[in-house]
Amino acid sequence: MILDTIVAATRERVAVLKKVKPIEAVRQAALVRAEEERTASGGTFTFPFERALMEGSMNFICEIKKASPSKGVIVEEFPFVDIAKEYEEAGAAAISVLTEPAYFMGVDSYVTDVADVVTIPILRKDFIVDEYQIYESKVLGASAILLLCSVLDEEELARFMALATELGLSCLVEAHNEEEVKKALAVNARIIGINNRDLKDFSVDVGNSIRLRSLIPDGVIVVAESGIKSADEIEALREHQIHAALIGETLMRSEDKTKALTELFGPVRGLQVKICGLSRTEDITVVNNPAVRPTYAGFVFAESPRRVSVSDARNLISQMAPQIQAVGVFVNEDVETMAHLAETVPLQVIQLHGDETEDMIKQLRQLTTARIWKAVRVQSEDDVLRWNESVADLLLFDAYKTDAYGGTGHVFDWKLLKKCTKPFILAGGIHSKNVARAIRNVKPYAIDASSGLETDGVKNKEKIFHFMDIIKKVRN
Ligand SMILES: O=P(O)(O)OC[C@@H](O)[C@@H](O)c1c[nH]c2ccccc12
Structure with a gap:
């Protein structure tokens, strides 16, 4: 059986590795790395892999795989670093x-090379039969490892999981049938992967993950693995509360990963875009381009590197395509001034980005017909709930930083927005690498980007075009 052959080859591989680099050295390196990470995150591990699988209604684990025992070589061209970047942008x-080198044409250093270019967590996929490989996975920069119920007994599973947890690694515990699911549950796996492929004869049945899912209690993350090709399959997985889909071949073979994930996830319609902090004539030329043309363009009147004077704003807005609505961004400005500027610049929207109160919004409402947006800097769920009843036309959620009111380039924890019942705008460190995930997982009315579209403090044309291109593919 192929699985036995791969496992035997893996044992030999590990035996050789141990001679080249003794386990004690790898263990030390892993412990150092784990300790650094723990300290950096304030004394506890953050387990980014499992957190990432709880973000949206369907989360994708996209696989980098040159070959497999069932398919042979899948792609001749294998620019795996570019593929990793594309996966991240695709969402x-x-x-x-x-x-695994012999049957999947894998290389250990792929993990490190990928970790260098993306910020999303990495699952190191190999046939783990020895603690050595767990330490190694940590050193390579993985956030998670795969443990196979078909290869390890309960004692080994429990021991390997405990070691992984100690190192801050998550375990995807893979099962293919009822007996293996029970085994995964017996060792308290936090993430169970249900393989649709039978590793004994390579037959694939996507219904397998749906059938076995019912054996797994709430609170355990469930991942459907293998053979996933269509939007209908993803929809069925979603309906059965499966949190994530692990997809290899379908994505490796697709020319455009962003389009491929949109096909699988389904398009997100109706999303609006605001590009904030325009300050130069060149910026206006870029937003006027039909390929860009956001619904809203923001002009910052408050203290900021992107501040514009009233006369500059007037001049820039007069050059702007009429379809684009001008948003004035203010911090703790007095209401008369804002109402006057809305009239004279003119501005379609006043965005309050400071410590304005609900009373101030009400006063401003009396003075202007411009729409009023209130920016809320989110530190906790309470910040969101407090503004739920606001008379503002829309809330804009941004990251909190003590020393700045906005445009900080920081991303906050989007899960804090779950209880927001009204349409809102999502801001805070949005750029081409996280916009697809932001749109699909947070489902905002609009997305607001500023510093993520800049190079050296000014708007970058290429970044803006690329950003809009991704958004178009996500909306389809
Ligand atoms: O390429 P696919 O059919 O989308 O499958 C991906 C992944 O599930 C598959 O590579 C896999 C699932 N379990 C494994 C165990 C070892 C190696 C590989 C795998």
């Missing part, structure tokens, strides 16, 4: 990297 929650 992958995590990336799975095959490192």
